[in-house]
């Protein structure tokens with residue numbers, strides 16, 4: 001945990017799940033710059049929130065916690081961000097109902113008077129978020145975006161221009177930049193181009209030629225990932241009433257392939273992204289028989305799966321958390337998979353060869369074999385004994 005000092009107050013903040021050894025802070029210079037600007041630093045007039053404040057894409061709840069006195073509506077696609085926001089509010093004594101946290105499944109507020117946008121890594125996600133919020137923005141809405149310089153491109157500013165109105169940026173401070181956007185209600189309201197559907201190639205086993213649905217911002221939303229493609233060619237061939245988990249399911253292509261290859265299987269799709277789980281549900285329903293058995297969970301890895309209840313876990317684990325490269329999530333997923341597997345159950349993982357997942361799997365499971373490999377990827381199997 002670390003302490004954020006701002007003119008709004010001092011706040012103890014942590015990421016989620018909280019890990020005392022995690023060196024990464026729950027905020028960055030972009031959050032600090034925005035909070036300073038709201039208080040009138042940098043020689044500007046303070047922004048006095050009046051009416052509905054919406055905070056989009058707050059990474060770990062730093063903005064929501066610092067602005068809790070204004071009862072903001074927080075809109076996020078991330079379960080981890082949602083949990084972090086709740087924990088940080090509680091840790092800093094904010095009333096549990098001071099902040100409303102919405103996901104993509106909830107309708108956005110009807111009117112927003114101050115819109116604060118933490119620019120996401122994915123341009124598509126920003127596009128979809130702005131489209132969803134544009135109807136709530138009016139001539140008097142103050143719109144401020146924030147991000148690290150490396151996250152803000154000409155294409156980012158063009159999106160604000162096209163969907164909300166004229167846009168300019170601030171000077172960079174500590175490698176962060178603000179975006180100021182003046183709403184133009186006369187701009188034509190166009191629908192979001194998301195979700196996007198594409199057809200899979202013909203060499204990916206049970207899902208060959210099938211169509212997958214992708215909501216904005218999910219992993220490989222516009223084309224099949226090459227690691228996933230390799231995985232689809234080497235999935236286990238099993239029959240019978242398996243309980244299968246597609247862990248970190250993205251658009252659900254892996255779990256759908258498992259269900260099509262083994263109609264006796266019941267698949268649980270898990271992701272920490274609400275949009276990913278919504279995508280997986282559509283992909284699965286579009287490609288399987290009506291009533292095919294499956295569950296769709298938004299959550300942190302295997303945390304909500306009962307111990308010793310699963311026969312097979314399939315995963316292409318993440319190795320990024322926002323801009324940071326980390327194997328912490330993969331490691332925690334491997335531990336979670338082991339706990340959820342029955343004796344004899346298997347975890348199958350695809351990963352870049354250089355990530356060295358086999359070392360971790362051997363440490364956690366006591367065994368690991370390479371099922372398939374090419375110069376770039378390996379498919380690994382670890383068995384719970």
Ligand SMILES: C[S@@+](CC[C@H](N)C(=O)[O-])C[C@H]1O[C@@H](n2cnc3c(N)ncnc32)[C@H](O)[C@@H]1O
Nearest residue numbers: 219228248249250271272273300301316317318
């Ligand atoms: C490399 S992508 C794989 C997506 C999909 N299985 C595929 O192969 O196309 C990893 C996925 O893990 C999800 N993820 C990241 N952290 C997670 C967590 N703590 N719990 C569950 N899912 C997580 C990401 O949102 C992302 O969809």
